[in-house]
Amino acid sequence: MIDLHYWPTPNGKKVTILLEECGLPYTVVPCHIGRGDQFAEAFLRISPNNRMPAIVDHEPADGGEPVTVFESGSIMLYLAEKAGRFLPQDLRGRHEVQQWVMWQMANQGPKTGELGHFNRAHPSAGDQSYAMRRFDDEVNRLYGVLNNRLYDRPYVAGDHYTIADMICYPWTVGWESQGQDIAEFRHVKRWFDELSARPGVQAGMAVGSDFGEDLATLSDEEQARRRALLNNQRARPAPA
Ligand SMILES: N[C@@H](CCC(=O)N[C@@H](CS)C(=O)NCC(=O)O)C(=O)O
Structure with a gap:
């Protein structure tokens, strides 16, 4: 089974399209980027660039430990290779x-x-x-x-x-x-x-269409906090 850390944006939907086209089973793990889920320590271990999408493949082809992949292009190559579809071999x-x-x-x-x-x-x-x-x-x-x-x-x-x-x-x-x-x-x-x-x-394209949140329902302070979260990101310190 594949865990897909996902929010319904164009970068996320690339991956759901491929998973659907291949018929690969997957579980969507919502990564609510407006709220800041992409900064959680557990998520950063999968996606060190604090961006979604990212996947964890619990049944990799080599039979070993789960494989984590971030960056949508890299995920597309990984999944196409796993499914043996949509990526020529020559x-x-x-x-x-x-x-x-x-x-x-x-x-x-x-x-x-x-x-x-x-x-x-x-x-x-x-x-x-x-x-x-x-x-x-x-x-x-x-x-x-x-x-x-x-x-x-x-x-x-x-x-x-x-x-x-x-x-x-x-x-x-x-x-x-x-x-x-x-x-x-x-x-x-x-x-x-x-x-x-x-x-x-x-x-x-339809995956996560029910995740939406009406921003107008948020207070002005919460809207400003979320804007800062997304727009004013700076380097995170390395662990001591
Ligand atoms: N090059 C990355 C870009 C991923 C990306 O920018 N993801 C956005 C959503 S589309 C994100 O996670 N944003 C969270 C943030 O800006 O903090 C990829 O293609 O996977």
Whole structure:
């Protein structure tokens, strides 16, 4: 059995999509990032970067002690290898998938995430226009990269649906709130529509849809405390 430390964000949903597509049994362990579960000592032993998602595989292929994995790209590679699906075994096919997994982790995820961060900035944070323009341009450029990739092949890594598609998909679902017009990227749209119709994608995207919390019900103090928790993180001291 696999424990998935999870909150329903695009990075978390990459993993639920893959688990659903593979039919691997898993248990969701909620990691409520707004409340600060990612700083718990027990969680840091699994995910030292205090970020979710993270997994614990209690039945690893080598039959040994449980294996912990953090960083969604690394989790995708681990699970695809475990299931023997969605990651080609031949040198060229595997390399093709891996480089797009890295592209997503180094570009699409972080830049789109920063755009969302500055978009949501509290008015007290002041003028965000430079940051907004910077990340809006980057996100637009990255939609273009994906579009140019998909114009002459059905899937990100070529002829087959792989973890390279699953890792990009949840970050394109919010195209509208990201200020992008998916109709301008018609090859992305064709791919997006096809993936959106897959039962595994739908099941993965739905995990945790009941976790929501109405922030408006929180006091102003609690809202300010949570903003500081997420936005003003500094280095943690090493153990003595
Ligand atoms: N590169 C990491 C990023 C993970 C990440 O940023 N997770 C966010 C939620 S999407 C998180 O745990 N945030 C908690 C925090 O900022 O304290 C991955 O892909 O796993």
